[in-house]
Amino acid sequence: MTSTTFAPTPVDGTALRARDLTLSYDGRRVVEHLDLDVPAGRITVVVGPNGCGKSTLLRGLARLLRPTEGSVHLASDGAHDDVWSLRPKGFARHVALLPQSPPVPEGITVVDLVGRGRHPHRKLVRRWSRADDEAVTRAMRATGTIELAERPVDELSGGQRQRVWIALTLAQETDVVLLDEPTTYLDLAHQVDVLDLLRDLNRSRGTTVVMVLHDLNLAARYADHVVALRDGRLVGSGAPADLVDEEFVAQVFGLRSRVITDPVTGSPLVVPTSTHHQSGATS
Amino acid sequence: MTADVLTPTGACADPRAVAAEEPADLARVVRARRRPTRRVRLVIATLAVAAVAAVLVRVLLGDYVVALTDLLPILRGEALPDAPGASFIVMEAKVPRALLGLLAGLAFGAAGAMFQTTLRNPLASPDIIGISVGASAAAVIALTFLDAQGLWLPAAALVGAVAVGLLMHAVGRGTTLAGQRMVLVGIGVAALLSSVIQFVMTRTSIQDAQAALVWLTGSLARATWPVIGMLSVAVLVLAPLLAVCARWMRLAELGDDLSATLGAPAGRARLGLVVAVALAAVATSATGPIAFVAFLAGPIARRLCGGRPSLWAAALIGAVVVVLSDFAGDYLIPDVNLPVGVVTGALGAPLMLAVVVTAGRAGKA
Secondary structure (H helix, E strand, O other): OHHHHHOOOOOOOEEEEEEEEEEEEOOEEEEEEEEEEEEOOOEEEEEOOOOOOHHHHHHHHOOOOOOOEEEEEEEEOOEEEEHHHOOHHHHHOOEEEEOOOOOOOOOOEHHHHHHHHHHHHOOOOOOOOHHHHHHHHHHHHHOOOHHHOOOEHHHOOHHHHHHHHHHHHHHOOOOEEEEEOOOOOOOHHHHHHHHHHHHHHHHHHOOEEEEEOOOHHHHHHHOOEEEEEEOOEEEEEEOHHHHOOHHHHHHHHOOOEEEEEOOOOOOEEEEEOOOOOOOOOOO | OHHHHOOOOOOOOOHHHHHHHOHHHHHHHHHHHHHHHHHHHHHHHHHHHHHHHHHHHHHHOOOOOOOHHHHHHHHHOOOOOOOOOHHHHHHHHHHHHHHHHHHHHHHHHHHHHHHHHHOOOOOOOOOOOOHHHHHHHHHHHHHHHOOOOOOHHHHHHHHHHHHHHHHHHHHHOOOOOHHHHHHHHHHHHHHHHHHHHHHHHHHOOHHHHHHHHHHHOOOOOOOOHHHHHHHHHHHHHHHHHHHHHHHHHHHHOOOHHHHHHOOOOOOHHHHHHHHHHHHHHHHHHHHOOOOOHHHHHHHHHHHHOOOOOOHHHHHHHHHHHHHHHHHHHHHOOOOOOOOHHHHHHHHHHHHHHHHHHHHHHHHHO
16 A cells, blocks of 8 residues: 555646535535646645635545535546545545644644554554554654654644644655645745745655645745635636736735746746725635 | 754655665654653553552551451451451442442543543533533432432433433534534533522422432442442443544544544544543442542643543543542541542642643643
């Protein structure tokens, strides 16, 4: 099983596919009739104003919220399975989700927390195995958290803690990783640090990354594929260079701006020209 | 601190080669994983010895001292020629009380720790969120209005506790805030039922009120072999179930979303709560509510285990505390027999303050 989890997914395929996806909370529709292909082996970033359904979409893709209409399919081994037809542990060996700020269990050490990511690979009766230890070691090395192994998680700084959470999702050894705003509460240096880490993982392992980001400039910088939502509907999707321009920013965020070229990466860089939102903005 | 966060992360070139390449890292991970486990095992072993010692103290010492060498023959049912009454006192008074205290303590400790960890709330213990009060109210009503006697009283208490548990389960079902809602509803139900008890007490005769009091402060005075049999069967059946649930509890601690994405079936964690409710309900039906044991066993166990919750440590702490408190209640003040619930209540309040104060300090570290 571990040998297949690490085989890089073909870059031209689709890792997750949503069709006519409608997601609701208590009868209120948050995401409506959404068609989405998540390209395998790429970094997809979901952007949009507050309350547009970004996190809800992620929860729908992660099998946390059952669609009221439509479906989400997981492309694995050539077959396209409806994610709700899979067993929870089976799905968890393919797709990992890091929620926005999960609670830290009291007094837990870094190594213990990262080890929780092994749950989908464990049988009820089998004890902790060497393969589990090796997966934890790999995840901690990849995130640079080996030095923190014995430390209690609640004593770590925000940046360190986020690395530990990412190590947990890596220990899960999935080919798709979903992250809900992995840079929240981090200063700019640590935001860049976390996003660099995720890109390294994507490039070296071929892991498909889908994340929600607030910052459009960071999204344009790190994404291979941008998905823009507004009011629960898809406004646009594509490569950042093709998608992000002044009209796009106005349409998605209701913000007047100039879009220039990032002198470092060549990606689009959004510079707001007005602090006032245009009429109809929902942020 | 920021230095190790900002270390470059180019070390993930070929993930499969990592383990072979850096055996030192693997060794460090294995060592770090085992260290807390070793401590927890040591704590549990020590507590198990302490629980046995507490039972022996309860059985051997007191007004009527029994020599350790006499205990085995008595337990085997042999008559002691030089102490004809010893067998009766040991088998009908001392051993049942010690055993009932042991079993009830185990059940309260484990149930409390299960609640607190699963709901991620230190207030979520059966004595705070209405399970125990449900048992008391049902017993008092059965006693006063239905003239219930004998084993009907524990049965009524069981029904009361389970009813409160079911109500909380119904309220928490299908919501993302299940934990908070259950705790808040439980506290409300506890307040309501307390006033029901007060009302019933004003309607009742002095004799009934006297009998009802036992159901308001926990006591081991009704330690009879049928009650002990019922409780030990319950503990023997529910404890292994709880062990299975403890595994899910380790995931439930990570929050609903993360535990679900790790493959824990939805609502599985609350199955552990059902088991915990059953344990607390059976224990309360046997002894009445013993104040603070369920509430404090978990936090004390966590402190001893270096910050990690442990169901078994909590269960054993509950057992030690109940058995020793019962002993103290009998002999601490000459000629006064305090029910065990009074002793744990008196011990519990200052202990709770200590736990809160030291927890605040530890949080700063």
